[in-house]
Amino acid sequence: MKSIILNNGIELPMVGFGTYKATAKEGIEAVSTAISNGYRLIDTAAKYVNEEAVGKGIKASGVPREDIFITTKLWRENLGYRSTKIEFEKSLKRLKIDYLDLYLIHWPANAKNYDNWQKTNADTWRAMEELQAEGKIRSIGVSNFFQEHLEALFQTARVIPAINQIEFHPGYWQKDLVAFCKSQNIVVQAWSPLARGKVFGNETLQAIAKKHNKSVAQVCLRWIIQHEVIAIPKSTSPERIKENINLFDFDLTKTEMEQINKLPEMGFSGELPDIWPGRL
Numbered sequence: 001m002k003s004i005i006l007n008n009g010i011e012l013p014m015v016g017f018g019t020y021k022a023t024a025k026e027g028i029e030a031v032s033t034a035i036s037n038g039y040r041l042i043d044t045a046a047k048y049v050n051e052e053a054v055g056k057g058i059k060a061s062g063v064p065r066e067d068i069f070i071t072t073k074l075w076r077e078n079l080g081y082r083s084t085k086i087e088f089e090k091s092l093k094r095l096k097i098d099y100l101d102l103y104l105i106h107w108p109a110n111a112k113n114y115d116n117w118q119k120t121n122a123d124t125w126r127a128m129e130e131l132q133a134e135g136k137i138r139s140i141g142v143s144n145f146f147q148e149h150l151e152a153l154f155q156t157a158r159v160i161p162a163i164n165q166i167e168f169h170p171g172y173w174q175k176d177l178v179a180f181c182k183s184q185n186i187v188v189q190a191w192s193p194l195a196r197g198k199v200f201g202n203e204t205l206q207a208i209a210k211k212h213n214k215s216v217a218q219v220c221l222r223w224i225i226q227h228e229v230i231a232i233p234k235s236t237s238p239e240r241i242k243e244n245i246n247l248f249d250f251d252l253t254k255t256e257m258e259q260i261n262k263l264p265e266m267g268f269s270g271e272l273p274d275i276w277p278g279r280l
């Protein structure tokens with residue numbers, strides 16, 4: 001497994017396991033199967049209502065907790081200094097762990113929802129910095145932050161976010177934002193790396209997949225990691241869980257990377273940090 005080093009020196013794998021919509025028994029089994037098949041980075045969120053299942057899946061795998069990199073996220077309706085501390089403890093309890101590897105602000109406060117969105121994000125971040133300083137979280141980061149949200153955060157932040165987790169897949173990959181994050185030493189993580197299947201019918205992707213004797217899903221994921229971006233595909237099928245991590249026996253050529261880069265917009269979720277609640 002290829003890995004990447006965060007701006008605080010912590011190493012994490014280039015492929016992780018997404019768990020959105022993997023809940024209850026299905027979630028427990030999916031997480032345990034993923035870990036048995038080599039995944040070591042598990043992504044959940046308070047909003048997914050599956051932290052308990054994820055914690056149980058990790059335990060069921062038999063792999064020691066300290067060998068797993070666990071991410072969870074603070075939901076956007078719970079931003080703010082006090083609320084962050086409270087919600088963090090609830091997540092820890094549901095996961096049944098005593099420290100977290102990565103805590104993310106799931107969505108930034110925006111002008112539509114907050115009189116002073118900059119202060120709300122800054123207060124939230126200060127609480128996360130404190131939790132990290134207390135040794136309760138190893139790395140802190142953000143999700144769905146545009147450049148403007150990051151720049152506002154930099155005004156008061158003592159810790160630069162280690163990660164920005166954003167929508168990134170063929171057909172919607174936020175090139176300028178990724179370049180900005182890289183310039184600030186922030187690692188990008190790709191959510192919906194398969195665009196929830198919405199790009200599988202694309203002929204260019206299909207032709208590249210055929211040439212390498214791989215699936216379109218594997219081509220999407222390989223393209224992401226060749227961009228030095230971490231992919232966190234979700235699946236509850238044991239076959240697809242295996243397929244999505246079997247990415248290290250082929251390379252996309254420079255021409256193929258360019259072909260995928262240039263695909264027209266497709267598969268976009270419609271979710272934007274500036275317009276929630278609501279979507280395009």
Ligand SMILES: NC(=O)c1ccc[n+]([C@@H]2O[C@H](COP(=O)([O-])OP(=O)(O)OC[C@H]3O[C@@H](n4cnc5c(N)ncnc54)[C@H](OP(=O)(O)O)[C@@H]3O)[C@@H](O)[C@H]2O)c1
Pocket residue numbers: 017018019020021043044106143144165166190191192193194195196197215217218232233234235236237240241243244
């Ligand atoms: N930070 C955020 O705001 C945010 C937003 C969205 C998602 N996320 C995170 O990112 C993770 C991944 O994103 P996502 O779940 O939205 O979408 P995704 O990983 O792009 O796609 C998941 C969908 O594709 C199917 N699938 C998976 N592997 C496949 C394969 N090899 N071939 C065919 N179909 C396949 C899955 O079905 P099966 O389960 O039936 O295989 C599921 O329906 C989430 O689970 C979550 O952890 C974060």
